[in-house]
Amino acid sequence: MVNGEDRELIAFCRISINIITAEAQALLARISPKKSVEFRLFLQWLKNKANPLLKALYEEDMKGYIERAESAKSLLQIAISVAALTKIDSA
Numbered sequence: 001m002v003n004g005e006d007r008e009l010i011a012f013c014r015i016s017i018n019i020i021t022a023e024a025q026a027l028l029a030r031i032s033p034k035k036s037v038e039f040r041l042f043l044q045w046l047k048n049k050a051n052p053l054l055k056a057l058y059e060e061d062m063k064g065y066i067e068r069a070e071s072a073k074s075l076l077q078i079a080i081s082v083a084a085l086t087k088i089d090s091a
Contacts, residue, residue, distance in 0.1 A: 010057050017057075021050050 024046060028039060 010060050014054060014057050017050055017053060021046060 025043060028042065
């Protein structure tokens with residue numbers, strides 16, 4: 001269940017970052033409708049700060065998927081071994 005909780009935390013963080021970014025962009029759009037150079041530079045800075053964090057969250061998701069796949073692989077190897085032993089034992 002630890003992996004399940006981690007995934008929920010990562011999803012929550014991703015959603016929160018997206019909400020904050022969208023709200024900041026909406027606020028800045030109302031304040032500076034002319035889209036001045038400073039406004040565009042600020043938006044670019046905001047995107048640059050959010051992207052590495054989102055990338056880290058996606059990497060954590062991928063690590064979780066890889067761990068679950070490795071766990072499933074191990075369980076399948078055990079199941080194959082048990083099936084082989086059962087077949088040998090019954091012969």
